Amino acid sequence: MEFLVIIIGIFLDRVTKNWALNILKDGSDIEIIKNFFTFQYLENKGAAFGIFQGKILLLTIVTLAVLIGMIFYLFKYKPKSKALRISFALIISGALGNLYDRVIHKYVIDFIMLHYKNVYYFPTFNVADILVVVGTIILAICILKEEE
Numbered sequence: 219m220e221f222l223v224i225i226i227g228i229f230l231d232r233v234t235k236n237w238a239l240n241i242l243k244d245g246s247d248i249e250i251i252k253n254f255f256t257f258q259y260l261e262n263k264g265a266a267f268g269i270f271q272g273k274i275l276l277l278t279i280v281t282l283a284v285l286i287g288m289i290f291y292l293f294k295y296k297p298k299s300k301a302l303r304i305s306f307a308l309i310i311s312g313a314l315g316n317l318y319d320r321v322i323h324k325y326v327i328d329f330i331m332l333h334y335k336n337v338y339y340f341p342t343f344n345v346a347d348i349l350v351v352v353g354t355i356i357l358a359i360c361i362l363k364e365e366e
């Protein structure tokens with residue numbers, strides 16, 4: 219099951235990033251909800267929220283370490299919790315999606331922009347980021363439930 223989640227996650231990430239590369243890269247933004255939700259191409263040479271700009275090698279090493287740790291944990295401990303396994307699979311698929319970009323392009327393709335008019339802009343993100351965030355939320359819930 220986890221392997222399927224990882225494959226689907228990577229597939230969705232690649233398809234959407236290729237779409238962004240082919241449709242949005244030339245500056246053709248697509249406004250989905252006026253003053254709130256736009257598809258706009260961005261080459262992110264850092265990490266979340268634009269931190270560690272230009273630190274591709276560092277981000278690649280950290281991502282590989284996290285991936286190895288998570289895969290090791292899954293194989294060694296074989297957690298019984300389906301939610302925990304799915305959370306790891308989501309995080310792994312998102313991490314692999316962004317790792318691919320860093321290795322191949324030397325930047326991560328972001329294209330989902332949420333904003334309020336021209337007043338506030340949430341950092342632009344992609345499907346891989348969504349997978350990591352959702353996986354992390356599920357992981358946190360699993361950890362909190364286990365503590366009860």
